[in-house]
Amino acid sequence: GYGLGVHAPGRISADEPYIAGHNLMRAHAKAVQIYRDTYQSQQQGQIALSNNCDWREPLSEHPADKEATQRSLEFFMGWFADPVYFGDYPDVLREMLGDRLPYFTSEEQAQLKGTADFFGLNHYTTMLAADAGAAPVEINVRGNGGMAEDQAVLLSEDPGWKQTSMGWNVVPWGFRKLLNWIDQRYGSPNIYVMENGCAYDHQPQDSEVNDAERVAFLQSYLNAASEAISDNVNLKGYFLWSFMDNFEWAEGYAKQFGIHYVDFKTGQRIPKASARWYADFIRQSRAGE
Numbered sequence: 001g002y003g004l005g006v007h008a009p010g011r012i013s014a015d016e017p018y019i020a021g022h023n024l025m026r027a028h029a030k031a032v033q034i035y036r037d038t039y040q041s042q043q044q045g046q047i048a049l050s051n052n053c054d055w056r057e058p059l060s061e062h063p064a065d066k067e068a069t070q071r072s073l074e075f076f077m078g079w080f081a082d083p084v085y086f087g088d089y090p091d092v093l094r095e096m097l098g099d100r101l102p103y104f105t106s107e108e109q110a111q112l113k114g115t116a117d118f119f120g121l122n123h124y125t126t127m128l129a130a131d132a133g134a135a136p137v138e139i140n141v142r143g144n145g146g147m148a149e150d151q152a153v154l155l156s157e158d159p160g161w162k163q164t165s166m167g168w169n170v171v172p173w174g175f176r177k178l179l180n181w182i183d184q185r186y187g188s189p190n191i192y193v194m195e196n197g198c199a200y201d202h203q204p205q206d207s208e209v210n211d212a213e214r215v216a217f218l219q220s221y222l223n224a225a226s227e228a229i230s231d232n233v234n235l236k237g238y239f240l241w242s243f244m245d246n247f248e249w250a251e252g253y254a255k256q257f258g259i260h261y262v263d264f265k266t267g268q269r270i271p272k273a274s275a276r277w278y279a280d281f282i283r284q285s286r287a288g289e
């Protein structure tokens with residue numbers, strides 16, 4: 001929104017993303033303080049923020065590619081999660097950005113640290129990461145977290161990976177690896193997946209929507225979540241994106257993430273095959289089957 005101009009407010013700048021992100025974190029800290037001081041004891045609610053992050057897998061075993069992978073994750077996730085858990089940005093951001101990255105005062109650092117009662121995560125895809133060296137970095141709107149040109153990371157994908165209609169790679173094992181990375185970096189917090197899902201263009205046929213690809217996606221990603229729990233990750237909740245097809249940022253109504261099809265001309269909703277599968281999955285899980 002402030003760097004590439006794809007989303008609102010549609011600005012293109014090298015510096016504004018870091019200013020906007022900085023003020024976002026300061027506002028988060030103040031909001032959490034107000035909630036905790038004024039409402040939490042009475043409401044017994046929990047408060048945190050959700051971070052969107054893809055997984056990054058090293059393109060090769062070369063140390064430079066492994067370092068690039070870690071750097072990419074810190075630009076993507078650490079930019080917003082590190083201040084909440086450690087009180088400041090990752091060192092690599094400061095090293096690569098210098099004074100372009102604003103500074104927190106000592107008071108703001110103290111106010112920020114610990115401002116999450118749980119770890120909220122939005123996750124959709126995985127990409128391969130390699131060190132760019134002196135090579136120019138291609139900005140990839142669908143793949144880069146943070147500002148691509150500041151990371152010195154080249155992103156690619158395995159040609160064998162399936163993709164959604166967003167062009168996002170379906171890599172469930174990347175979901176498991178990201179959950180473990182969060183667990184290890186941030187001290188085993190309780191994690192709630194606030195968004196996970198996929199966009200596929202399935203149209204009604206005889207009042208039925210057979211989105212078998214989405215069913216397969218959900219099966220594989222929920223299996224990966226279960227595997228992460230077996231790894232002793234404190235994954236406490238999972239929210240599917242989304243209940244129905246809706247307005248998707250700059251994509252408008254063109255991309256369908258819902259388990260219910262929506263005819264946007266009439267407002268009619270049709271449960272997809274994935275809706276029935278998901279309902280059965282929940283019933284069976286509740287019954288302990």
